[in-house]
Amino acid sequence: MLPQPTVEQALAAFTLPEKLGFGRISAPVMFSATYEKGEWSEGRLIPFGPIELMPNARSIQFAESVFEGMKAYRVPPARPHLFRPLDNAGRFARSATRVGMPAVPESLFLAGLDAVASACADFIPTRSGSSLYLRPTLFSTEGGYDVVNSGAFRFLVLASPSEPYSSGPMRVRIERDDVRAARGGVGAAKTGGNYAAAMRATTRAVADGCTVSLWLDPQQRQTIEELSGMNIFAVIDGEIHTPVLSDSILPGITRDSVLRLAAHSGYRTVERPMPIAELLADIAANRCSELFASGTAAIINPIESLLDADGRQHRPGASAVALRLRQSLLDIQEGRAQDPFGWIHRL
């Protein structure tokens, strides 16, 4: 391996590029802790760079890995703050447990986030919608071709100064063939294999001029579930509808924030099974006026059209509710508005 710089050298050598995109620029440092013989190490900040991993590590062979996606914001001159980190800590622990890995203790999770966000404070973009995207990651380091859980793990907190995922209304392709997650499977956990299952559909969506796929339920392909990387909402007769959670849908923290913000703003919210045929009919009948996506990366983003397998485009047309909720969420996340929900976590 090449000689590694020190943390101080890595930080001093980094400059924030003008154009960021989403998740493309790596912060110069990361937090690293290890788990061996049932114990977590204390963890420390190290320079971002290649790591050594045995080629038969079960994280590579069997996707024995889970991760989180969250953001740190900075409102100068204050120190950086996080949005709902305890919710991410809880989901990270549930994801790990679902695939038989040891959960990272909440105190170690927060220590990693604090170390990275504080070290990178000067690189946190302050333009509205931009932030320091944080990617806590847990994976096995032990090698073996036998399908058993490993005994050795590594916890990293990676970071990327980022702009929002999408710069405007998104086009979404309805995936009628592949499924992302099975009943009783790992769809509600944020584990690598779910994203592998989604890649082929994403490639098809991008080839068709769309940003992401809309997943249908794995058994009948009749009800809508979520997007690859975001949850989905529809404004129907002025009410805000979203698919009810199941074991094949990731319980998005932004989804929960949207439901609470919307109710707080006086909207009626409905969580229910949502048949795709009914949704398309509601769009055609102008009962569904808007569709939008929610997620840490996407924030709240209008969906301008659904592309079906028969080539038909379904366009709900409006985006006012999504844009209003997006602004309310950003105002809380970026410290311009009161936080009546206790979502902001100061470091």
Ligand SMILES: Cc1ncc(COP(=O)(O)O)c(C=O)c1O
């Ligand atoms: C499959 C999937 N669904 C939904 C979401 C949205 O979750 P959150 O709002 O917690 O970012 C994500 C992103 O993490 C995701 O990967």
